[in-house]
Amino acid sequence: MARAVTTNRKVLNTFIAWSIGILIFFPILWTILTSFKTEAQAISDPPVFLFFDWTLENYGVVQERSNYMRFLWNSIIIAGGSTVLGLIVAVPAAWSMAFVPSRRTKDILLWMLSTKMLPAVGVLYPIYLIFIRLGILDTRTGLVIVLMLINLPIIVWMLYTYFKEIPGEILEASRMDGASLKDEILYVLTPMAIPGIASTLLLNFILAWNEAFWTLNLTAAKAAPLTAFIASYSSPEGLFYAKLSAASTMAIAPILILGWFSQKQLVRGLTFGAVK
Amino acid sequence: MGRITLDKVSKSFGEVEVIPPLDLTIEEGEFVVFVGPSGCGKSTLLRLIAGLEDVSGGQVRIDGNDATLTPPAKRGLAMVFQSYALYPHMTVRKNIAFPLRMAGMDQAEQDRRIENAAKILNLTDYIDRRPGQLSGGQRQRVAIGRAIVREPAAFLFDEPLSNLDAALRVGMRLEITELHERLKTTMIYVTHDQVEAMTMADKIVVLRAGYIEQVGSPLELYQSPRNTFVAGFIGSPKMNLIGGAEAQKHGAATIGIRPEHLGISATEGIWKGRVGVSEHLGSDTFFHVLDTGLGDALTVRAGGEVSMRYGHTVYLTPEADKIHRFDDKGLRIA
Numbered sequence: 001m002a003r004a005v006t007t008n009r010k011v012l013n014t015f016i017a018w019s020i021g022i023l024i025f026f027p028i029l030w031t032i033l034t035s036f037k038t039e040a041q042a043i044s045d046p047p048v049f050l051f052f053d054w055t056l057e058n059y060g061v062v063q064e065r066s067n068y069m070r071f072l073w074n075s076i077i078i079a080g081g082s083t084v085l086g087l088i089v090a091v092p093a094a095w096s097m098a099f100v101p102s103r104r105t106k107d108i109l110l111w112m113l114s115t116k117m118l119p120a121v122g123v124l125y126p127i128y129l130i131f132i133r134l135g136i137l138d139t140r141t142g143l144v145i146v147l148m149l150i151n152l153p154i155i156v157w158m159l160y161t162y163f164k165e166i167p168g169e170i171l172e173a174s175r176m177d178g179a180s181l182k183d184e185i186l187y188v189l190t191p192m193a194i195p196g197i198a199s200t201l202l203l204n205f206i207l208a209w210n211e212a213f214w215t216l217n218l219t220a221a222k223a224a225p226l227t228a229f230i231a232s233y234s235s236p237e238g239l240f241y242a243k244l245s246a247a248s249t250m251a252i253a254p255i256l257i258l259g260w261f262s263q264k265q266l267v268r269g270l271t272f273g274a275v276k
Numbered sequence: 277m278g279r280i281t282l283d284k285v286s287k288s289f290g291e292v293e294v295i296p297p298l299d300l301t302i303e304e305g306e307f308v309v310f311v312g313p314s315g316c317g318k319s320t321l322l323r324l325i326a327g328l329e330d331v332s333g334g335q336v337r338i339d340g341n342d343a344t345l346t347p348p349a350k351r352g353l354a355m356v357f358q359s360y361a362l363y364p365h366m367t368v369r370k371n372i373a374f375p376l377r378m379a380g381m382d383q384a385e386q387d388r389r390i391e392n393a394a395k396i397l398n399l400t401d402y403i404d405r406r407p408g409q410l411s412g413g414q415r416q417r418v419a420i421g422r423a424i425v426r427e428p429a430a431f432l433f434d435e436p437l438s439n440l441d442a443a444l445r446v447g448m449r450l451e452i453t454e455l456h457e458r459l460k461t462t463m464i465y466v467t468h469d470q471v472e473a474m475t476m477a478d479k480i481v482v483l484r485a486g487y488i489e490q491v492g493s494p495l496e497l498y499q500s501p502r503n504t505f506v507a508g509f510i511g512s513p514k515m516n517l518i519g520g521a522e523a524q525k526h527g528a529a530t531i532g533i534r535p536e537h538l539g540i541s542a543t544e545g546i547w548k549g550r551v552g553v554s555e556h557l558g559s560d561t562f563f564h565v566l567d568t569g570l571g572d573a574l575t576v577r578a579g580g581e582v583s584m585r586y587g588h589t590v591y592l593t594p595e596a597d598k599i600h601r602f603d604d605k606g607l608r609i610a
Contacts, residue, residue: 172328173361175348176432177375177422187374191365
């Protein structure tokens with residue numbers, strides 16, 4: 001369908017789109033800007049926008065007071081570990097749901113999703129006790145397991161949707177060609193589902209990276225990831241906005257960069273099949 | 277290698293029995309075609325042989341060994357699917373190599389077989405392309421190539437030509453028949469197209485609602501159909517089936533006469549009718565003759581040069597010794 005779009009209309013649309021975009025991005029932009037201000041400038045009224053004395057002092061102080069690299073490393077291990085572990089569990093599960101469904105498959109999928117409707121705090125107490133008993137409180141292993149479990153329904157759902165798009169005959173062909181179940185999943189299904197698997201992986205990595213409820217409640221010092229790093233600058237320290245902003249910027253930078261470079265892959269994966 | 281025996285094999289999906297217990301033997305080296313209208317169970321039967329579906333009862337034997345519980349990968353059969361089912365992420369070479377790789381064959385032998393298959397199927401020029409860059413006919417050749425490299429006990433074809441256009445279909449039909457002549461391997465071929473069945477098969481199995489209606493060579497089925505279903509299904513255009521008083525004159529409930537066994541004349545004959553649509557194929561002409569008082573329109577096959585005006589009166593004469601007689605259950609009267 002051809003639509004006549006006038007130049008004025010285009011300019012207006014572009015303006016509106018940019019305005020909404022900047023509005024949504026503004027809090028993050030403000031955080032980043034504040035991280036380069038002194039504490040006095042950070043709370044000055046009226047606020048200063050761009051014309052202030054740019055300083056890296058906050059970053060220095062933050063790095064001096066807490067070991068950023070240790071938090072970063074914990075975040076990477078927890079987010080990466082839970083995502084990889086989740087995939088190992090979810091790929092066979094989604095395979096069986098997509099290709100050998102039973103009468104209960106739809107119910108199971110819905111039931112899995114329903115666990116996401118439960119408020120996390122509702123199970124904090126039992127999980128906390130289990131963690132104490134197992135001696136995995138404030139360990140990366142414990143967090144990998146719990147984050148894998150809370151994201152598992154989403155991983156299975158996403159993979160299930162992608163797998164449904166793959167014609168069953170191709171898998172049958174591989175069976176006729178002598179492939180075992182392992183070969184079928186490894187050499188045929190997985191390569192064909194790569195866009196879907198990659199976007200599932202990315203999305204879950206981001207979700208796990210940003211997860212704050214469990215990471216804050218189940219860690220103290222040893223296994224604390226970047227969410228705890230930010231949190232340590234908020235409440236007990238009072239109103240050190242500039243340092244808090246510096247800590248936040250350092251915490252979100254890796255995931256922001258990852259998201260930026262993988263956005264094409266994410267969009268492709270998330271719309272996979274929808275426009276086929 | 278390649279003798280397949282079905283012993284009281286049956287299949288039900290839940291409460292629905294799609295294949296009642298049936299017996300069938302496919303001899304080594306035979307080209308067997310399963311033919312029947314859609315939903316007759318022919319594809320299901322093939323999938324039972326392949327092992328892609330589990331039988332509900334009975335036994336599948338391959339070369340005398342019970343293969344009923346053997347997974348498809350271990351049955352030594354190769355299958356060509358209607359959708360080709362190529363691996364889209366692999367090149368033609370890798371597609372063809374896949375079964376060899378799964379069998380753990382050494383690289384030199386793999387290469388030799390791939391080269392050989394590519395040569396037979398004219399795939400050498402496309403060997404490094406992916407399936408997405410090939411036409412339908414080329415894809416089908418790759419699917420066949422993937423099947424032949426393994427040197428299987430038998431080939432299973434599940435309506436392999438139905439996604440191709442008419443001209444290509446005729447070409448591929450010849451190629452597959454040629455391949456069978458060359459390899460002499462057992463082939464089981466499923467189709468709903470009776471022309472494919474007639475032209476390719478050593479033996480045709482006509483199925484309806486899971487039952488085997490008749491098994492025989494193409495000409496046996498054509499000349500002596502066991503019942504009215506086979507009579508009507510095999511042959512193009514269809515056999516004319518006539519009931520009522522005219523059939524009783526021949527001591528039958530139904531008589532059948534093929535279009536080529538009806539003489540057509542503007543002046544004299546046994547049955548009088550009116551010319552309906554005529555289809556000129558060049559080599560032949562098919563006349564649909566209406567208002568004969570014998571039920572449905574009768575189809576007559578005449579020479580390509582014969583012409584009759586629409587609506588004109590004509591007379592038809594069946595060749596007396598070519599009339600098929602069927603009893604009230606539709607079974608052939610000898």
